[in-house]
Every structure is written in structure tokens, then in C-alpha cells.
Amino acid sequence: xxxxxxxxxxxxxxxxxxxxxxxxxxxxxxxxxxxxxxxxxxxxxxxxxxxxxxxxxxxxxxxxxxxxxxxxxxxxxxxxxxxxxxxxxxxxxxxxxxxxxxxx
Amino acid sequence: xxxxxxxxxxxxxxxxxxxxxxxxxxxxxxxxxxxxxxxxxxxxxxxxxxxxxxxxxxxxxxxxxxxxxxxxxxxxxxxxxxxxxxxxxxxxxxxxxxxxxxxxxxxxxxxxxxxxxxxxxxxxxxxxxxxxxxxxxxxxxxxxxxxxxxxxxxxxxxxxxxxxxxxxxxxxxxxxxxxxxxxxxxxxxxxxxxxxxxxxxxxxxxxxxxxxxxxxxxxxxxxxxxxxxxxxxxxxxxxxxxxxxxxxxxxxxxxxxxxxxxxxxxxxxxxxxxxxxxxxxxxxxxxxxxxxxxxxxxxxxxxxxxxxxxxxxxxxxxxxxxxxxxxxxxxxxxxxxxxxxxxxxxxxxxxxxxxxxxxxxxxxxxxxxxxxxxxxxxxxxxxxxxxxxxxxxxxxxxxxxxxxxxxxxxxxxxxxxxxxxxxxxxxxxxxxxxxxxxxxxxxxxxxxxxxxxxxxxxxxxxxxxxxxxxxxxxxxxxxxxxxxx
Numbered sequence: 029x030x031x032x033x034x035x036x037x038x039x040x041x042x043x044x045x046x047x048x049x050x051x052x053x054x055x056x057x058x059x060x061x062x063x064x065x066x067x068x069x070x071x072x073x074x075x076x077x078x079x080x081x082x083x084x085x086x087x088x089x090x091x092x093x094x095x096x097x098x099x100x101x102x103x104x105x106x107x108x109x110x111x112x113x114x115x116x117x118x119x120x121x122x123x124x125x126x127x128x129x130x131x132x
Numbered sequence: 133x134x135x136x137x138x139x140x141x142x143x144x145x146x147x148x149x150x151x152x153x154x155x156x157x158x159x160x161x162x163x164x165x166x167x168x169x170x171x172x173x174x175x176x177x178x179x180x181x182x183x184x185x186x187x188x189x190x191x192x193x194x195x196x197x198x199x200x201x202x203x204x205x206x207x208x209x210x211x212x213x214x215x216x217x218x219x220x221x222x223x224x225x226x227x228x229x230x231x232x233x234x235x236x237x238x239x240x241x242x243x244x245x246x247x248x249x250x251x252x253x254x255x256x257x258x259x260x261x262x263x264x265x266x267x268x269x270x271x272x273x274x275x276x277x278x279x280x281x282x283x284x285x286x287x288x289x290x291x292x293x294x295x296x297x298x299x300x301x302x303x304x305x306x307x308x309x310x311x312x313x314x315x316x317x318x319x320x321x322x323x324x325x326x327x328x329x330x331x332x333x334x335x336x337x338x339x340x341x342x343x344x345x346x347x348x349x350x351x352x353x354x355x356x357x358x359x360x361x362x363x364x365x366x367x368x369x370x371x372x373x374x375x376x377x378x379x380x381x382x383x384x385x386x387x388x389x390x391x392x393x394x395x396x397x398x399x400x401x402x403x404x405x406x407x408x409x410x411x412x413x414x415x416x417x418x419x420x421x422x423x424x425x426x427x428x429x430x431x432x433x434x435x436x437x438x439x440x441x442x443x444x445x446x447x448x449x450x451x452x453x454x455x456x457x458x459x460x461x462x463x464x465x466x467x468x469x470x471x472x473x474x475x476x477x478x479x480x481x482x483x484x485x486x487x488x489x490x491x492x493x494x495x496x497x498x499x500x501x502x503x504x505x506x507x508x509x510x511x512x513x514x515x516x517x518x519x520x521x522x523x524x525x526x527x528x529x530x531x532x533x534x535x536x537x538x539x540x541x542x543x544x545x546x547x548x549x550x551x552x553x554x555x556x557x558x559x560x561x562x563x564x565x566x567x568x569x570x571x572x573x574x575x576x577x578x579x580x581x582x583x584x585x586x587x588x589x590x591x592x593x594x595x596x597x598x599x600x601x602x603x604x605x606x607x608x609x610x611x612x613x614x615x616x617x
Contacts, residue, residue, distance in 0.1 A: 040313075047306055054299050063295055070302035077309045085316035090309070093260050093318065097305065100267045107271050108294050111278045115287040124295070127288050130360040 039080040046073035060112050060122040064105075071101045139196040142203045145183040145211055149175060149248050156241040165237055169226050169576075172240040173219060176247070180215040183208045199319055200258040206605040207255040209455070210383055214254070217376035217462045218247045223580025224368035224470040227572055231477050232366070234280055243372070246272030250380035257391070259308045259318040262384060266304070266348070269377055270297050276369040277361055289364025296357045297347070304344020310337035311392075320391035329397060338400055341388070348381040351441055352410040355434045359422075362430040367476055370426060371469025374433045378440075379458035386444050386451050396445075404445040409535050411438030412542040420549045425472050426482045428549060429465070432508060435546055436461060442539055443523040446530040448606065453522035455602050460507075460519040460591060467584035468504040471497070474581075475571040484556055490571070491557035497571050498557045503585045507592065509550040510543050515591035522599070 046069055053066030075094045082090025116122055140147070152175025159171060185208050193205040221243070229235050249268025256262040274297065278290020310333045312318055315326045328334045347354040362370040389396060415435030422428040440461075443454040472482055475490070475497075491498025507516035520543065527536040591598060 047302075050302065051299075054295075060291060060295065064298075067295070067298045067302055070299075071305065074302070074305045074309050077306070078312065081309060081313035081316075084313070087316060089260075089318045090312055093263075093309075093312070096260055096264055100264065100271075103271055104267065104298055107274050108298070111274065111287070111290045111294050114278060114281040115284075115291055118282070118284050118287055124291070127291065129285050129288050130363055 036080050036084050040077055043073045043077035043080065046070075046076065058123050058125050060115070060124050061109075063124065064108050064112070068101060068105070071097060136196075142194055142196045143201065145179045145208075146248065146251060148179040148182055149215075149244055149251070152176070152179070153241050153244040153248065156244060157238075160237050160241070165235075168237055168240045169222060172244055173222050175244060176215045176219050176222070180212050180219075183211040183215070195257055195321075199321065200256070200261050201252070202255045202257050206455075206602075209602060209605055210254045210380075211251050213455075213459050213462065214247055214250045214376050214380060217372065217379065217466065218243055220463065220466040220580060220584060221368055221372040221376075221470075223583075224371070224466075224473050224577045227574040227577045228366060228368050228473045228476075231572060232280065234282070236279055239276070239279065239369075242272045242275050246276070247376070250376055254380040254383040254387070256384065257320050257387075259312065259320075262388065263305060263308060266344075266381075266384070267301065269380065270301065270348075273297075273373055273377060276373065277365045279366055279369065283364075285364040286366070287364075289361045292357055292364075293361045300344050300347035300354065303340045307337045307340025307342075307344065310340065313337075320388060323392045324394055328393075335397075335399065338397070339403075342385075342400070342403065345381055345385040345388075346407060349378050349385070349437050349440070350434055351437045352407045352414060352434070355411065355415075355437075358434055359427045359430040362433075363424060363426045363482070367426065367469055367473030367482070368466075371466045371473075374429070374469065375458075375462040375465045378433070378437065379462055382440055382444065382454055382458055386454060389444070390448075390451065401445055404441055405532060405535055408438045408441035408445065409538050411435065411441065412539050413438075416542045416546040416549075420545065422549070423484050424482050425484055425487070425553065426469075428484070428553070429468060429472075432546065432549075433465070435542065436508075438542070439520060439523050439539060442527050442532065442535055446523075446526040446532060449529055450523070450526040452599075452602050452606055453519070453526045456595075456599055457519040457523055459598065460515045460588075463584055463587050463591070464504050464507045464514075464516055467581060467588065468501070468508065470577060470580055470584070471501050471504065471571075474577050484553055487553065487557050488560040489557070489562035491554075493562075494571060500581045500585045501557065502554050503588055505550040505554055507588045509547040511547070513589075513592045515588045515595065518592055518595040518599075 050066045050070035050073060054063050057063050057066060075097055078090040078094050082088065112122055156168060156171055159167060193207055194203050196203055225239060246269050249265050249272060252261055252265030253269055256265055274290060274294045277293045278286055280286040314328050314331045314333050314337060315323045317323060350358040362374060365373060412435050415431050415438060419428050419431030422431060440454050440457050443450040443457060476482055503514065507514035510516045510520040524536045524539055
């Protein structure tokens with residue numbers, strides 16, 4: 029039953045998988061809110077890996093870091109959603125494919 | 133871990149800015165609108181004066197709050213440079229928003245808070261502080277980009293900057309967590325004591341962190357947001373965004389690389405050089421075919437990022453040159469963006485053709501713009517020449533001959549599009565007669581332009597006071613000496 033034991037490696041794999049899913053989501057999704065959710069997923073993957081490393085090294089620096097990441101993710105959500113709402117008011121649409129005022 | 137009153141005294145300049153920011157928010161509530169720019173300027177000046185190294189002992193860097201943050205010495209200089217960047221931008225903001233018909237009172241508080249973020253970012257000695265500083269800065273910048281919320285261009289700029297910026301932050305953060313996993317600490321100076329280079333996670337960790345930083349400074353593979361965001365952002369704020377935030381990110385990147393790694397890893401070194409060279413070439417070539425002045429300056433800022441990255445790759449002398457460059461670039465670019473803002477009401481007003489014949493209609497306006505553009509092109513005796521010279525000189529000293537030659541050639545190409553604008557200003561007749569009162573002749577932006585143009589000229593002729601000041605800070609800083617300098 030050795031292989032059923034959960035060790036840090038498993039947590040890190042989950043974190044890396046979550047991060048990849050988030051990054052791929054950002055690159056493929058077309059709705060600004062879904063893209064934003066994928067970014068949040070990436071930040072949470074980082075939180076998971078920070079907590080794992082913190083546990084591995086037996087010090088609290090990583091766990092403290094996680095609190096700051098969560099607070100800043102919340103602040104970012106406030107600003108990001110406000111920008112998306114302002115955009116929606118002007119164009120009734122948050123599809124990032126239609127965001128093409130600027131071209132070179 | 134204990135709280136030390138000495139630390140609080142050391143960080144007084146930062147506390148001063150924090151108090152200013154909070155007061156700005158409060159005075160908004162008490163309807164003291166006309167005082168806001170004055171209050172912001174006063175707070176920034178007070179913080180700058182508090183950071184001035186007045187005693188001889190102030191030359192050394194002092195780590196505070198359990199080695200998490202740096203004050204004194206080089207850190208004070210960075211503080212002063214960033215406060216100056218915000219002060220210069222302040223000259224142009226009020227007038228611009230009045231003419232755009234959107235008075236946004238919050239902008240002064242946002243400006244001051246973003247300066248706090250920049251200072252935290254540039255002077256941090258800990259991954260957590262770097263991250264908090266970077267995000268404090270970035271979130272304020274996202275708001276600035278989207279500030280004119282009834283304009284679609286501003287919305288789009290804000291959303292693009294926000295989505296791409298937080299995407300890059302995600303990478304940066306993942307890299308930081310890996311670095312923490314390797315070393316078991318978040319402090320730069322403690323990291324340098326662990327030999328990381330053998331670890332399998334080391335290269336991905338530093339690469340991810342580099343992605344985050346290269347995005348913030350808009351270096352080559354991560355530059356695409358720059359022209360769109362600068363074009364949509366209210367012009368004086370775009371100037372602030374292009375200068376102060378880049379200064380902070382460059383210094384943070386340099387401090388991070390030099391403090392964590394006693395010897396710069398060879399692969400990372402070549403990534404920096406490669407990104408620098410491609411940024412210089414790409415930025416200058418693409419800028420040559422722009423018709424919108426803000427986009428032109430955005431591509432030129434990608435090119436300037438290339439020059440600065442080359443400096444970052446050239447060791448200690450390069451880092452001195454980088455700080456000098458960032459300081460000069462702040463002065464000339466805030467001035468250039470400020471002038472564009474003065475000649476603009478609607479968003480399409482930044483077209484180069486709108487500047488036809490302006491040098492003859494408004495002589496002082498044309499002269500000031502020429503000074504900034506010549507300086508950006510790196511033509512002596514203006515400040516831009518001195519800073520470029522120092523960077524290339526440092527690159528040659530560290531035997532990056534090919535990169536330095538490419539850089540010089542790229543900046544020759546760059547001279548073409550700056551001078552094209554000047555040709556438009558003096559030798560092309562304006563086709564559409566503009567009847568409305570542009571460029572603006574309000575008091576504060578005019579003073580700002582005068583001050584910045586005078587500084588550009590003065591620092592080109594006498595660069596040595598600032599340069600030797602930066603140099604002396606490097607001799608005095610024990611922390612940097614410890615970490616391989």
C-alpha cells in the first residue's frame with residue numbers, strides 16, 4: 029500500500045496540473061470573465077504549491093505568503109470585474125475576440 | 133521576529149506617502165477637490181525630502197523589518213527617483229482631465245498608492261514583499277489605464293492590461309513558489325547562500341520569474357500589450373506608466389538577479405542578452421511605421437527596454453548605468469507624453485499629422501518637443517545621449533561587443549522616426565486648420581514642460597553629479613558587496 033500514501037510530490041503534481049489548466053484556459057477561452065477565472069485558478073495552484081513547500085521545509089514563510097496571495101487576488105478581482113463591467117456597459121459584450129480597436 | 137521602532141523611523145518616507153494617500157482619499161470625501169493636486173505634490177515632495185541622504189552615514193543600505201525591505205543608500209535614491217517621476221507626471225494630470233471633460237478625483241490617491249507599490253517592489257529583499265509591491269503597483273496601473281470609463285479605447289486598454297498583467301503575475305508567482313521550494317526561504321540574501329544551480333527546478337523557477345518581470349518592462353516576447361495599453365490610457369498617465377513602473381521593475385529585477393545569484397547563470401545571462409537585442413531591433417523597426425505618436429512612443433519604449441536589459445546583463449557597471457538610464461528616461465519620456473497630452477482632447481488627436489506645422493504656430497511647444505525627441509533618439513548634448521552611452525560602454529566593458537554594435541545600429545534606425553516627427557512639426561504645412569485652443573497653454577503643464585526640458589538639457593551637459601551619486605551608493609552598499617558585487 030506504499031503507493032497509496034499521499035506525499036508532497038502528489039500535491040505538487042496537482043498544483044502543476046491546476047496551473048497548466050489555468051494557463052491553457054487563459055489562452056483558449058474567449059469570454060473575459062472565464063479568462064479571469066482561469067487566472068484565479070493559476071493563483072490557487074501557486075497557493076497549493078506554496079503550502080506544500082512550506083510543509084516540506086517546516087517553516088512558515090510559505091504559508092504566510094499564501095495569505096498575501098489570497099488578499100491580493102481579492103483586490104485584483106475587484107479591479108478586474110470593475111473594468112469588465114465598464115466595458116460591458118459600453119459594448120454589451122465581453123468577448124475578447126471583439127476587442128480590436130487597436131491594430132498596428 | 134520583533135517589532136523595532138528603529139525600522140519605523142527608517143521607513144518614514146514610505147509612511148509619509150501612505151499618510152498622503154489616505155488623506156487624499158479623505159479630502160475627496162470632504163469636498164476639497166481643488167486642493168487635491170497640491171496635497172499630492174506636497175506629500176510626494178515631503179517623502180522625497182525625508183529620503184534624502186543628509187548624514188554621511190546614510191550612504192549604506194540598511195535592511196529593516198527582519199531583512200525584508202531595504203532603506204538608505206541605493207534604496208533612498210530609488211525612492212527619490214520614483215517620487216520625482218510621480219511629481220513630474222502630476223504637472224500634466226489635472227489640465228488633461230479638465231480638457232477631456234472628466235474630472236476624476238481619485239487619480240491622485242491612485243498615483244500615490246502606485247508609487248508606494250513601486251518603492252516596495254524596487255527596494256524589497258524578500259519574495260513576498262516583491263510580490264506585494266508589484267501587485268500594489270499593477271492594480272493601480274490597471275485602474276489608470278481604464279480611467280476614462282466612457283471611452284471604449286480606455287476600457288479596452290484597461291482590460292488588455294489587466295488580463296495579460298495578471299496572467300504574467302501568475303507565472304511570476306509560480307516561479308517564486310518554486311524558488312521557495314528549492315531554498316526554503318523567501319529572502320534574497322539567504323537564497324544566495326544556497327547553491328541552487330544544481331537543482332532541477334532552478335531553471336524553470338528563474339524563467340517563470342523572468343517572464344513576470346519581462347512582461348512588466350515590456351521586453352521582447354512579452355511586449356504586445358504595450359502599444360495598445362499606452363494608446364488607450366490617458367496620456368499623462370501613460371507617461372507615468374512607461375517610466376516609473378519600468379524603473380521600479382528594472383531595479384527589482386536587477387536586485388533580484390544580483391542578490392540571489394552570486395554568479396549569474398549562463399543560460400539566464402543569454403536569455404537577458406537575447407531579449408535585449410531583439411527588443412532593440414524590433415522596437416525601433418516597428419516604431420518607424422507608426423502614425424500615432426503614442427504608439428510610436430510605446431514601440432520606442434520597447435526599444436529602450438532593450439537597451440536597459442543589455443545594461444542589466446553587464447554586471448555591476450551595467451547596473452549603475454541602468455539606474456542612471458531609468459532616471460533620465462523618466463525625465464524625457466514624462467515630458468514627451470505630457471506634451472502629447474497637451475495637444476490632445478479626443479483620442480485620435482495623437483496622430484502625427486496633427487502635429488504638422490506646430491513648431492511654427494507655437495514655437496516654444498515645438499522646441500520643447502524637439503528637445504525630448506532628440507534626447508530619446510540619443511543625440512548629444514542631451515541627457516538621452518549620456519545614458520545610452522553609459523549603457524553601451526558597460527556592455528562593451530563586459531565584452532558584449534556584438535550586442536552593443538547591434539544596439540548602436542538599432543538606435544540609428546530609431547533616430548529616423550524621432551526626427552520624422554520633428555520634420556512634421558517644422559517643414560510640413562498643416563492641412564486642416566485647427567481652430568480650437570490646442571495645444572493647451574495652462575500654467576502647470578507649461579511649467580512642467582519647462583522644468584523637464586531644462587533637466588534634459590542640464591543632465592546632458594553635466595551628467596556627473598547624478599552619475600557619481602549613483603556610483604558612490606554602490607561603493608557604500610555592504611549588502612550588494614556581499615552578494616557578488
